[in-house]
Amino acid sequence: xxxxxxxxxxxxxxxxxxxxxxxxxxxxxxxxxxxxxxxxxxxxxxxxxxxxxxxxxxxxxxxxxxxxxxxxxxxxxxxxxxxxxxxxxxxxxxxxxxxxxxxxxxxxxxxxxxxxxx
Numbered sequence: 001x002x003x004x005x006x007x008x009x010x011x012x013x014x015x016x017x018x019x020x021x022x023x024x025x026x027x028x029x030x031x032x033x034x035x036x037x038x039x040x041x042x043x044x045x046x047x048x049x050x051x052x053x054x055x056x057x058x059x060x061x062x063x064x065x066x067x068x069x070x071x072x073x074x075x076x077x078x079x080x081x082x083x084x085x086x087x088x089x090x091x092x093x094x095x096x097x098x099x100x101x102x103x104x105x106x107x108x109x110x111x112x113x114x115x116x117x118x
Contacts, residue, residue, distance in 0.1 A: 044082070050101045051090040055082070 041057045056065045067073040076082045
C-alpha cells in the first residue's frame with residue numbers, strides 16, 4: 001500500500017499497456033505510455049469539463065483525481081473507475097453520445113483552455 005495515498009499498487013490498466021514488444025524492449029515503452037496517458041488525460045479533461053468536473057493525473061501516472069466545483073474529490077486507479085466516479089460526482093450518467101458534448105469535441109475553433117468556461 002502506498003503510504004502517501006493509501007491505495008494498493010496495481011497493474012497498469014489494459015488501456016495503457018503497450019502491445020508493441022519492440023517499444024517495451026528498447027526502453028521507449030514507458031515514455032510512449034506516459035505520452036499516451038497525457039494525451040488521454042487532456043481529452044478526459046475536455047469531456048469532464050462539459051459536466052462541470054475536473055481531472056488530474058498523479059506524477060507517477062498511476063491514479064486520476066476527479067473533482068467537482070464544490071471541492072469534492074475522489075482518487076481512482078484507472079479509466080474503469082474514473083467514469084463511474086465521474087457520474088456519481090456529476091449526479092447523472094455521462095453520455096458519450098450527448099449532442100452538445102460531441103459538438104464541443106468537434107469544434108475546431110475552440111481553444112483548449114477555453115473549454116469549460118462557457
